[in-house]
C-alpha cells in the first residue's frame with residue numbers, strides 16, 4: 453500500500469491515528485476512529501518495511517536507524533483535504549519497527565451552526581461576535597469540543613468582518629490561515645502574561661486566550677475586554693453558572709464583569725446514533741457517515757445572564773429559567789439522535805485533540 457493512499461483512506465474515515473504493527477510474517481495496519489481501532493489490512497512484512505521506510509524518508513527521519521525510537525513530522529497538502537499535519541513515531545518491536553501516525557488536518561473547520569444538534573442554541577453566540585468589545589466564555593470538560601467551537605467562531609468572525617484576530621494558545625491545536633496564533637512557551641519565556649502584553653501591541657480586534665487559568669489571566673482578559681477588544685476564552689467550570697462563581701473567585705470586580713461579560717456557553721460532545729447500523733460501526737459504515745459526533749450547548753446570554761449574575765452576586769437561589777445542558781440531552785435522546793448520556797472522556801476534536 454502506498455503512503456499517500458493510506459493517508460487518503462484514513463482521512464476518508466476521519467481517523468485520528470494510523471498504526472503499522474509488525475508481526476512474525478506480516479504487518480497489520482490499523483486506524484483509530486472515534487476511540488476504536490479498526491484493522492484496515494494485513495500486508496507482507498517486506499511491504500510494510502518499504503512503507504515505513506518511505507514514511508521515515510518523508511518525515512526526515514534516519515531510514516538506516518531501526519533500533520532506536522524516532523519522531524518526525526510531515527506537512528502535506530491534499531487537493532481534497534487541504535493541509536494536513538502528520539506526527540510520526542517509530543518504535544523498535546520484537547519483530548520489526550512499528551509506526552504510529554497521528555493525523556492532524558489543519559484547515560477543515562465546520563461552520564459553528566453545524567457543530568450542534570440544536571443549531572439554534574448557538575445563534576445568539578454567533579450574533580454576539582458582531583460586538584466590538586466584551587467577553588465570551590466557554591466552559592466544559594477536556595474533550596467537550598470547546599476549542600473546536602472557538603476556532604469555528606473565530607473563523608466566522610473573520611469572514612463576517614475583516615478584523616485582526618490574535619490567539620494565545622498553549623499549545624496551538626490547529627493552525628489556521630488568517631489568524632495570528634501565538635504559542636505559550638514558558639521555558640522560552642513566553643508566558644500568558646508576556647504573550648498578552650505583546651499581542652496588545654499588535655492592535656488586535658478579537659483576542660482568543662486559550663484558557664483563563666488563574667487570577668492573572670482573568671484580570672488580563674477583563675482588562676482587554678474593557679479596552680475595546682472582543683475576548684474569547686475557556687475556563688474550567690461545571691456549567692454556565694459555575695463559570696460566574698469561578699470568575700468572582702478570581703477576584704474580578706462584579707461591576708467589571710457586568711460591564712464586559714456578553715455570554716457563557718457550556719458544552720458536551722455526544723456520539724450520534726448511526727443511521728445505518730446502530731452504534732458499532734464497521735468500516736464501510738464509517739465512510740458513509742459524515743457526522744458522528746455533535747455538541748449540545750447551554751447558552752447564557754442577554755437578560756437571563758443578567759438575572760443569573762445578580763443571583764450569584766447576592767448569593768440567592770437560582771430561579772432564572774433557561775434551557776440547561778441536561779434539558780437538551782433529554783430532548784436529543786427523545787428525538788433519537790443519541791442513546792446514552794455523553795461521557796466527558798469522549799474526545800472533542802474531529803481529529804482527536806481537546
Ligand SMILES: [Zn+2]
Nearest residue numbers: 726729733737
Ligand atoms: Zn454504523
